[in-house]
Amino acid sequence: MYSNKADKLVRILKPYTEHLEKSKEFSLDIGNMWKCLVEQVCVRGGSKPIDLLEKRGDKEKFHSQLSLNKMPLSYDEILKALTNFKATRFRLSASKTIIENYHRSFSNGEFKFISLFKADFSRKELAKERIEAERKLRKELRERSVFVWIFRRGNEFKTYGWKNKPLSDWLKDIDFAVTLMPFDSKVKKILKELGLKLTDGNYENIENFLIEQVCVKLGILPSQLDRIFYNNSDKIIESLKAG
Numbered sequence: 019m020y021s022n023k024a025d026k027l028v029r030i031l032k033p034y035t036e037h038l039e040k041s042k043e044f045s046l047d048i049g050n051m052w053k054c055l056v057e058q059v060c061v062r063g064g065s066k067p068i069d070l071l072e073k074r075g076d077k078e079k080f081h082s083q084l085s086l087n088k089m090p091l092s093y094d095e096i097l098k099a100l101t102n103f104k105a106t107r108f109r110l111s112a113s114k115t116i117i118e119n120y121h122r123s124f125s126n127g128e129f130k131f132i133s134l135f136k137a138d139f140s141r142k143e144l145a146k147e148r149i150e151a152e153r154k155l156r157k158e159l160r161e162r163s164v165f166v167w168i169f170r171r172g173n174e175f176k177t178y179g180w181k182n183k184p185l186s187d188w189l190k191d192i193d194f195a196v197t198l199m200p201f202d203s204k205v206k207k208i209l210k211e212l213g214l215k216l217t218d219g220n221y222e223n224i225e226n227f228l229i230e231q232v233c234v235k236l237g238i239l240p241s242q243l244d245r246i247f248y249n250n251s252d253k254i255i256e257s258l259k260a261g
Contacts (some may be wrong), residue, residue, distance in 0.1 A: 023212045023258070024231035030257045034246045035075065035236050041142050042193040052086040054191040055124075055165065058184050059115050060106040062167070065202075067105050080105055086127055089120050114168035114175055123164055129162050135194070142196045143228065144239055149197045156185050156198060171234050180219045194243040200224045204251035205244070211258040 060068050071077040084091065085100040091099075097113040099105070106112045123130050134155060140147040159165070165188070183202065189195035201216050201222045201224070202208070208222065209216055218223055225240065233240055247254065 024227070027208075027212065027254075027258065028232055028235045030254060031232070031236060031246060033242075034250060035238055035242075037240060038242045039245070041196050041241065044135075044193045045133060046132060047192075048124070048127065048132070049086050051129055051192050052089075052120075052124055053081050054151065054188055056084050056116060058188050058191065059112050059119070059167075061187075062112070062184075063107045065108065067252070071105060076136060077102060079103075084116065086124060089124070089127075090117070093117060103225060111167070111169050111175070114170075115166070118168050118177070119165050122166065129137065131159070131162070134158060142239075144197060146231060149229070152189065152195050152197050156182060156189060156195075159185050159189075178231060181218065190241050190244070196239045197225075197229070199228060199240050199244055201249070204246045207246055208254055208258070211255055 041259075057068060068077065071080055079159070080099065080103040084096060093113050096116050097109055100112055101111045139151050142148065160180060160182070163179045165184070167178045167180065168175050169178060170176075183200050186195060186198035187200035187202075189198055190200060190248075199205070206216055214224060214227070228243060229240060231244055236243075
């Protein structure tokens with residue numbers, strides 16, 4: 019059943035593969051890593067605020083207010099920037115999260131876990147070695163709690179580690195990962211149409227399914243598939259529902 023639906027998905031996606039952006043080269047740009055972290059914090063709960071900033075041409079101006087070379091900023095200063103630019107739905111929690119991740123991983127203008135990226139990695143291609151290397155790095159970032167969320171629960175702020183979705187997104191955004199899938203709400207709706215339900219336990223299995231049944235057949239990378247899903251989810255779901 020899943021295979022038949024995957025074949026239909028491949029037919030639907032084929033036209034979207036004609037003009038795909040190529041993967042960019044990864045660089046150890048700490049400022050960009052921080053920028054992508056801030057943006058990942060802001061899109062928690064939905065990317066609409068950041069999308070609107072980009073549409074208005076204000077995204078770079080927003081990032082300049084919270085750039086790494088301006089840190090450490092106070093909670094009130096960060097909250098003011100998030101509020102003025104309407105950059106996220108959860109301004110209080112996001113402000114706490116940005117501060118915590120700065121001190122945890124980026125203080126003094128350095129990324130404390132940069133050594134994880136200095137190992138030799140295989141080429142950016144859909145190969146077993148590349149998939150294993152990216153997943154190993156994602157797992158290490160998660161196990162070390164390199165990044166965390168600070169959420170307000172009642173009158174308290176509580177700390178939670180990042181899971182596979184935001185880590186995959188961040189690794190993709192810094193131009194490192196090409197085989198990881200950040201399953202956001204739009205992609206989950208597509209998975210639902212395929213009869214698939216994502217959990218923490220089957221995350222890599224779902225990635226494997228899309229790699230083997232979709233990416234390989236279309237000759238594209240998972241990162242490119244994710245971009246197609248993100249930009250065209252409504253049309254894709256409509257096509258999947260059609261007889």
